[in-house]
Amino acid sequence: MKDLRDSKDSRDSRDLSNYRRIIAIALKDLRSMLKERTFVSVILLLVFVASFASVLTFGLLVLYNPTYLNILFENELKVGVAGDAPVLQSFFDGKHYFSIEDALYDFYSGKIDVVLWLPKENLTSGANYVKVFLPRDEVKSVQASIVIKKKLLEYQDCLRKVRKMPVGGDLRIYTADYERLEIPEGVSMVFKFIYVVLIPLMMITTAVIASGLFIDLITEERETGTIDLLIAACKKEEIISGKILASILLPVILTPIWLLLLIMNGVEIHNFFAVLSISYSFSFFMISISALIVTFFKDRERSQLVFSLVTVGLMPILFIHPFMPSPLITRLSAGSEFGAELTPLYFIISLILLYSSKKVVKI
């Protein structure tokens, strides 16, 4: 009985020293990352990813939905309509020209910003082909395109009425108090940018950083020969576990940071812990893939190349099915519960993969 107790005690103390060694290896790597200010680079990268994504969305909004940003200068835009098109002309306050030549002269003189040309208007039947002359490489051109699009849509509705076609396609929006609400075009674009683009992008970037780090941690020890020193002091499995621990600590720390930064910027994050769990699961999954790669390709050059190739192929797949991590994190963070039951399943699978990768990696 005493022997049994002694053997249990010695097993416990062995386990404890194993864990200590694993933690010591992880801390060694984290300390060097702090010294080299790798965390600063990582935060910078995340900020730039977010900023670039927002610039892209802002650009798309400016170009395609300026009404949303209130930068539509309809009154400042001077439009000329050329040709025999009285109904079309009635939609624009601008000057009327009988000949396209006169209209173009005024366009080049800067008296008007845009010319619409419809030689002969067909009211009751047939198509009206409107040619629009716009200035190249001027912001006015964007403004003009938006105004013209709006007016031509009204013109189209008017001609449909003349041709006795049914009116429809209307959506009246009301508040909960049944008050009429006008919402600008493009609201969904901003919303989707945050939840469909930005949040998955942050999740993916965090996972790629953690996996890239794991490859570097293993290959650097291997290529500089320091692995032999570590092997002299610890078991191989402890070294790998330490490296995995250092790599998973990065997303464990980074994910709540970027989520909190989003919340501080006024973005509502629903299901905080489920979102955290999906992001962790994806990072763990990517670390497992990088472990597999580093085992087969040994050196940094080939491992990082293969990891990049795998990432390029894998990323779009994340977006194509509703139950993939990307749509799931989008819905959960936006407050839709569809598919939420998959969250714990993903987390368990990623932990199993991570545990298996500990067994797979060879150093």
Added chain:
Amino acid sequence: MMMSLEIQKLSASMTGILKISAIELKKSRKKYSKVSFLAIILISLISISLLYFAVSSGIKSDSYLYEVSGVQIDDYRFVTVEKNPDIYVTAYRNGYKAIVTGSDKSLAAADELRKIIRQNHEIELYQKFGTEAFPVFVKAEFLEREVKLQHLNNSRFSIPQIERKASEIQSIESGVSKSDKSYRNDKSDNPAKIISESLKGSFDLPIKQKSGYTTPSDFNPQSLLGKMFLAFFFIIPSYFTIQLFSASFLEDKTLRRLDVLLSTPLKPVEIYLGKMLPYLAFSVFLILSTSLILNESLLALLFILPFILFAFSLQTYIVLLSRSYKEMTFLIMVSSFIITAYLFIPAIFSGTIPVSKISPITNMLSLFETGRFDLNGYILSTSQFYILFAILSFTSLKTMNPEVMHSSAGIERKILASLQRWIKRPVDCLLASILAIPFVFIVEFMLISVIFSMPPQYSIPVFILAISLVEELFKTSIVYSAYKNSGKIILSSFLTALGFFVGEKILTVIEIGRNYMNFLLAGYLLLPLVLHVISLLVFALLVERKGYCFAFGFAVVVHFIYDYGILLILGGAGL
């Protein structure tokens, strides 16, 4: 005699470069055994197939995002729920009514639903009335007209320009007569085809620009965004090659193979170019192959190559400065992201603002679109990358020294050490500060892009502070390097200020640079020179007694106060 000596030297250098390239290829051949090469090819093919599969299946990341009750919406983005919907929908005579909760998500759901309802109505009309349901088609034509910029937003057309245009208008008139014929021909565009395209593509992002007539709902501003994806196919494959180059270079540095090579009679430039050559050749092959596969002009190489050269030189510099694999990976990740963003951000605004022409991507896509090669646009957009490649390569060659590249000092100290290797005399400051302008331009351009998405009340002071930090960082690094070598700080400061001023004035020669400099308040005669001299003199006075960081901080404060003060004065004067 002299000539033949030069030729002999050149041929010896070429032999040296080719020798290093041969060693590099041999090293790669050893590393990439048949099995690993086949494995990488297989992984690449699987990745490409997955990418193709994903793109052809359609990206549906917003599936079941909006919760709706009332009417069932037949769309993948909406899911019907019984409790707490984002939007409650009922039908009425002319369409639908929706009650929203007021949250951002419910408003977005209403916005999406509005588009779906309009789309369905158009389809119904088309099914009932055929092409008659679409009485209007529209086509845009973009004409170049010169705009004389007087102030930031105040554009005027000059009288001489109109007079000059009079003769051009004559030719346009005849062009219009011709286009009258084409107008009639255009009408033969099949309306049914235009409509079916419009109805099919209404849910796509508005990034496709049709060359012919479209329905009014498909009419969008001029943009090359639709072709932007093409540009990624030209750039991304080369990134893999650059990644291989930097990994191999880092391995050589870490395992001290580079030290061995540097101890041979081979010059650092021969080692650098020899190591780069195989990867660069492969990049060129990839770009040309992409052109052939996508059936686009082979001239694309001319637009992509300068950027690729710049990326090669930047990664070389980072490899030489990094202390570990981790440090290199993250620095390369950040820098690659920034330079790629710099390449693509201006192209987003192509066709709308002149600054878009600063990107070679805009010019390349314009070449694809129009088939015309704009030499001015080419020089304007690519010269910055050639200059950056030259400066970074030169600095890297100076850094290829065991003392600097194996030092355990922090990255900022190593950058200063690399600058000290070539900024030795006060007169070097003049050249270095002129050459710093393209770097400053890129960093400030990216800062504008990042800061302009902030709320306006913060963006201006934050932007001025960021500008002060960046400009003082570059200027003080140059002064400090010369000071450490020569001890002449006042003269170094003055020459750096002068060089920076000259660089800014050179930038104003080109129109885009002029707009940019106006924006940065640097276009006002000699005022910027006064600023540069004052801030650097403050730095010079403090650096000896208080150290670099304190002196730099003070110079930033002086720069910020000066810029903000000028802005307030100009604002007060209504300029």
